[in-house]
Amino acid sequence: MPSPASNWLASARAVFTKDWRCELRSRYALNAIGLFAVTTLVVTSAALGPAGTNSSLAINVLPAMLWLILLFAAAAGLPRSFVHEEESHTAIALRLAAPPSTLFVGKLAFGVSLLLGIEALVAPLYLGVMSLEVASPGLLVIALVAGGYGLAAGSVLIAALASQARGRSTLFSVLAFPVLMPLLLLAIELTRNAVAGDAAGPALPQLLLYDASVTIAGLMLFPAVWNP
């Protein structure tokens, strides 16, 4: 007889696998996020040129631009995770079959892996196109992982809220912006420190605290979002 904990984990993994399987067959989010990221990359690069060679631009502007690209890419693809369940009426079967916490963890794992994958493509491309030299690449990776996690976790939680209301995609942006703003400010600060070669500073523990807070808040609040 398997333990409740391993059952719980198996359920969460089933959600994660199902989401990836559906995604790889429809390619909806991958196409939306990928095309969005490439388009914005081309536009910013055409407008700024190899801006990384200008050290003031490199430190003050480029980290913020990177995170704005990632924010909009996330907003283009991640809300679908829950919105599609409601729109295609699969949410009913899901409500009856799974305890909400396993569903949230499965969806969270899907969102985080999707966004980290996109970052792995977009960030090197961005550095190359902008000719941006990063003084501490290790810190940049930490910023991308910790920031990407928070961005995905916040987006998944807000997507769950927005999927219950009318005008889901517009509402998502309105709801997500204030929630994600501290995360973006912290991630930008950390990325700037990485580019400039400064120490991580207070932004890193605060970013990790944000990630933990959103995860815990999600686990506590999601059951109320998902079920009456």
Added chain:
Amino acid sequence: MSSVSLSFEGVRRRFGRVRALAPASGRVSAGELLVVTGANGSGKSTLLRCLAGLLAPDAGQIEHLEAGTALSLPERRARIGFVAPDLAFYDELSAGENLEFFARLRGLPVARGAKLLERVGLPADRAAGALSSGMRQRLRWAWALLDQPRALLLDEPFQNLDVEGENTVRALLGEHLESGGLAILASPITLEVSGAVSRLELAR
């Protein structure tokens, strides 16, 4: 086999200004079938969604007993079998993969889905998005029976089925009732059903 009963008292629901369900009461025990009839808009689907725990009623009590103990709301959701017109599955996955996913989600043996698909006469490798409406209805039945529920909530369970399909699911319903399960069936038209049947007519 453990005994099961489902009773509800004064369950009602509004959607904004619209009264979707006037207070409804009823009771079903093991081996019994309750047929809920009423005109369009009388609240049959709303009642079933309240009983399934998918919708919070504005007022009223719902008691779902299994082996003498009352189930909590999450347990109720997990312990019912639900068939309804707006129940849908993942278009990107095949019928078999859909049931496999739900079996894994509930920690059930994966082979159970294949057996049920065979029983309702549905090819397991057909993508759910490419199923005809009658085949979708068969898939809903197979999904509802996956965890061998003791209580079935059936909203227009025979719609879109051909003669052979209707005979199959009627047989499934008969076996369910014979083995001591209960069922609540909602339909806008009067249905011919045999066995221990009680009726509830909803007024608008």
Added chain:
Amino acid sequence: MTRTISLGLRGALWLVMSACIWGAFFYAWSDPAFVGQSSRILFFHVPMAWTSFVAFFAAAVWAGRYLWGGRQMRHDRAAATAVECGVLFGVLATITGSLWARIEWGAYWNWDPRQTSIVVVLLFYGAYLALRSAMADREVRARISSVYALIALVVTPFFYFIVPRITESLHPEPVLNAERTLDVDPRMFQVLLASALAYTVLFFWLHNLRARSQALIDALEDDPS
């Protein structure tokens, strides 16, 4: 009996608020040589900002009571009403603040840490109200918006750490703030405290009126006869 008490409370509130207005102009800084006349706006601006903070915190408490206190609609109505009042006081605080900023710092808007914070907080609760209006069903609306109010409670404290760091570079010179002047004049402190108290009571009174009228609107919707 309760009517008399309620009348007495309202009378007391009226008296205290009038006294605060009088105090702001004639009691605090009675020295006629005092130059910063515009600073008297502080006696209204600071209590407004404080009250909006109280209102948003109260909204989160009511939201929590809705979710974990038996899902009673009156708690959701209370939370929504508190947010509405909080936005009202927040907007008033922003307007009075930027008027004062124009006189003290020369511009209506300076992206000073406090200005930045209130904009973000107002965006948050603006989004809360937008979310409510996008849901027709009362039960779903109550659940989903309660969750959002609690998310706001989790996220907004981060601005407290972040905002001073990022706005520092824009405003290196220290700006005048309430705490610094508090030490200067005890009379000012007295008026400020009384005013903050009066505004808080005003909030609860407004909140009570609005929540009761909303309860009547809901009841009328349920039973139009």
